[in-house]
Amino acid sequence: MDTQWETYEVFHQSRRGDAHVHVGSVHAPDPQMALQLARDQFARRLSCVSLWVVRTSDITATDYQDPDFFARVTDKSYRDPKAFDAPDKLHFE
Amino acid sequence: MSLTIPSHIPLEHFKRFVLSMADDELVLGHRDSEWTGHAPILEEDIAFSNIAQDEIGHALVWYTMYMELGGPSPDEMGFLREWKDFRCCHFVTYPRGDFAYTVVRQYLFDVAEQVRLQGLLSSSVDALRSVAEKLLREESYHLLHSQGLVERLGDATPESHERMQRAVTEAFPQALGIFEELEGESFLVEAGAFVGNAALRSDWLKEVVPVLHKASLQAPVQLEAENVKVLVSPHEGGRRGQHLEYLKQLVDDMQQVYRLAPQSQW
Numbered sequence: 001m002d003t004q005w006e007t008y009e010v011f012h013q014s015r016r017g018d019a020h021v022h023v024g025s026v027h028a029p030d031p032q033m034a035l036q037l038a039r040d041q042f043a044r045r046l047s048c049v050s051l052w053v054v055r056t057s058d059i060t061a062t063d064y065q066d067p068d069f070f071a072r073v074t075d076k077s078y079r080d081p082k083a084f085d086a087p088d089k090l091h092f093e
Numbered sequence: 094m095s096l097t098i099p100s101h102i103p104l105e106h107f108k109r110f111v112l113s114m115a116d117d118e119l120v121l122g123h124r125d126s127e128w129t130g131h132a133p134i135l136e137e138d139i140a141f142s143n144i145a146q147d148e149i150g151h152a153l154v155w156y157t158m159y160m161e162l163g164g165p166s167p168d169e170m171g172f173l174r175e176w177k178d179f180r181c182c183h184f185v186t187y188p189r190g191d192f193a194y195t196v197v198r199q200y201l202f203d204v205a206e207q208v209r210l211q212g213l214l215s216s217s218v219d220a221l222r223s224v225a226e227k228l229l230r231e232e233s234y235h236l237l238h239s240q241g242l243v244e245r246l247g248d249a250t251p252e253s254h255e256r257m258q259r260a261v262t263e264a265f266p267q268a269l270g271i272f273e274e275l276e277g278e279s280f281l282v283e284a285g286a287f288v289g290n291a292a293l294r295s296d297w298l299k300e301v302v303p304v305l306h307k308a309s310l311q312a313p314v315q316l317e318a319e320n321v322k323v324l325v326s327p328h329e330g331g332r333r334g335q336h337l338e339y340l341k342q343l344v345d346d347m348q349q350v351y352r353l354a355p356q357s358q359w
Binding site: 026029030032039 | 139249
């Protein structure tokens with residue numbers, strides 16, 4: 001019998017308004033325990049206001065074996081935002 | 094002495110109470126730290142190391158209060174005291190056992206902490222109220238963690254059930270020793286400083302028995318209408334300094350490095 005717990009991917013937010021950032025994963029028996037364990041792994045040193053956990057098996061991902069998924073066959077440089085600086089964050093007065 | 098308590102509370106008995114709280118936290122924190130690098134799951138290894146640091150941090154809060162009442166420094170209390178002078182209950186001194194025992198002990202202790210600190214929120218002594226408020230913020234998460242494991246492991250697989258049940262049978266009478274009456278306790282109860290161990294024990298039973306039961310684990314008790322009748326005798330003696338050899342081994346281990354050079358600055 002496989003007694004290994006499933007993995008959950010952990011997303012960490014350091015301040016309200018910031019994006020949740022993927023920081024790693026934890027083994028856990030269910031989502032509630034995953035949050036508990038994620039707190040001990042990822043939130044005890046970094047400042048943290050929110051954690052998300054997502055069952056790894058619930059993530060649908062692209063395949064590295066299929067690079068054409070992202071290919072640009074013709075010149076599409078006109079799509080690149082080169083004419084202006086896009087800041088990471090928006091500032092409000 | 095930088096902390097004063099109301100004059101009608103005998104200082105000696107008050108200090109004994111503070112010491113019993115401090116020693117429980119330090120000794121259990123040390124036992125929890127013994128899982129660092131050895132727990133069955135990496136995540137639990139880190140969780141228990143974290144809990145160990147929290148418990149030892151709580152011990153420091155209580156030892157600091159003890160010092161402010163005229164006692165020695167926290168370092169002297171932890172690292173230079175004879176094992177016979179500790180006032181922890183036997184329960185926290187037993188070896189860490191297997192992980193089932195550790196989980197059950199932590200759960201039974203966390204509930205005791207919860208009812209003790211909740212009780213202190215209405216203490217007549219300001220210092221006790223503010224310490225309780227502060228420590229409850231962390232203790233509530235210890236309880237969430239240990240209760241979460243008890244609920245899940247109680248009936249997860251036949252092996253987990255069997256090991257958890259064995260741990261409950263072993264730990265329950267030990268845990269009752271947390272509530273051993275302290276010498277002079279009645280003075281503190283009368284002064285409203287603390288609700289008393291008999292009341293805490295009854296609150297504790299009302300909380301743990303149903304949770305264990307829901308996790309398919311049997312506590313050695315009989316339910317009679319509103320009352321929970323305990324069928325085993327508590328492991329007492331720790332509050333009077335009558336300790337088991339386990340504490341001696343733990344204290345030797347804990348004090349070994351400090352005693353090599355007590356004057357060093359860390």
